[in-house]
Amino acid sequence: MPAAVKLRTDYSALDLRRLASGSKHANQSRRLLSLAAVLDGMDRELAARIGGMDRQTLRDWVQRFNQHGPDGLRDVRSKGHPPKLSQDQLLKLAELVETGPDRAVHGVVRWRRIDLQKIVLARFGIAYHERTIGKLLKQIGFSHISARPRHPGQDERVVEAFPKNAAATLKAHLAHLPKRQPVELWFQDEARIGQKNGLVRQWARRGTRPRQPADQRYESAYLFGAICPVRGVGAALVMPFADTHAMQAHLDEIAVTVAKGAHAMLLLDRAGWHTIGKLAVPKNISLVFLPSRAPELNPVENIWQHLRANWLSNRVFDTYDDIVQAACDAWNHLVAKPETITSIGRRNWAHIGHS
Known part of the structure; x- marks a missing residue:
């Protein structure tokens, strides 16, 4: 057995016990108590047991204490191997x-x-x-995620510029309104819902792949939906076709949902039934068209994702009436939670100041 290492004497046993009681590190505390026992003259083997160690380990901690003081009794965590890549x-x-x-x-x-x-x-x-x-x-900041689809004909510069110029664009559409008239910002879109339904992710045990019904029929309907994120309200119709007649009916539905005395700025894409001159746009609505092939600018696209993920996917619809009922139920679930519409629909660039 090697000779005992002499313990430095600039700390008394009382000093070490006080440090042990105030330490936030349990291992440091028990080592301090073992060293305090040594300073009191206790046999080193017995002193080592106080700290839950053997005599050789106590010897090592005495050397660390002599070199670095009480801080030397803390655990030293390995930093691991140095990175191979600079x-x-x-x-x-x-x-x-x-x-x-x-x-x-x-x-x-x-x-x-x-x-x-x-x-x-x-x-x-x-x-x-x-x-x-x-x-x-x-x-280095990457994760394995699904890519967002992009139309090959999309002009990225136009899409990036639209949010930056949105305030000026909206202001130009407000020029004909009385200065103190309240203005609401709405977004509109359509979604096809049918028997050729989608499947969404679900929780399952590792190593398994759950199965869900997937219909092979093609009956479908169109859910026309519009939201006002600030108010947390929406207006929707389920129609058999996406055409001018359906769009006219939807505009009329939005018009009666706009707050009394307010004017709605309705942002929507450039589908043919949106831009056709035959539409009779209600007096309390102005149409503001988004850039072509830019669905990411329309938060109603995220509304469709929310409806499908929670109420429409992983299902089979036997008849057209079942499709209509499912679409209505999903939309009613949505409008029953205004905070969800606001959370999904708000965009930092989409605001209006009308004075």
Whole structure:
């Protein structure tokens, strides 16, 4: 047995017990109590038991205490292995992932972990396991998510500019109104609901894949919906077709839902039945058309996702009347919760100041 290491004497046993009682680290406290017992003259083997350790471990902590004082008795957590990729290499990897693969060069249309594993090895000379590539991607801010569909004919510059210029656009549509007339901002869209229904994600045990009914018939109806996020209200009709007649009926329905004495600025896409000159737009509504092929600017698209995820998907509708009833029930569920309409429908750029 090696000779006992002499304990530094600039702390008394009382000092160490006071530090132990005030420490927020349980392991540090018990080590301080063991060292206090040593200063009191207790046999070191017995003193070690006070701290739940053997004599050799106590010797090690005495050396740490002699070098670093009470702070040396705290647990030292390992920082792990230093990263193999430098910060500059991680930035280059992030840029590569964000740019995406070149199908002609890489032979794939999306990055997989195995593809990035090979590229990291080829470019940086570092071999990672495929799972580690996934951890690296999360570390630098990426997650594995579904892409949002984009129409190939969409002009991204126009879509990006619309929210920035929305205030001026809306103000131009307000020019004909009396200055003190209340103005409401509404959004409108249509969704096709039918027997060719969708399936949505659900909770299930790992390793299983739950099954849901999927009809192969094609009967359908159209849910015309409009919301006013600020008021948390909506107006909807279920129609057999998406055409001028259905749109006219929907405009009339919105007109009676707009607050008394207010004027509605109705933002909608450029579908043919929206832009046709045969529509008789009610006097309390002005139509404001969104950029072409830009569904992401219309929050009613998110309303459809909400209705399908909660009430319309994973179902089979036997008849057309069942489709109509399901659409009505789903919309009624929505309008019964104004806070949901407001939460889903609000957009930072979509506001009006009319004075």
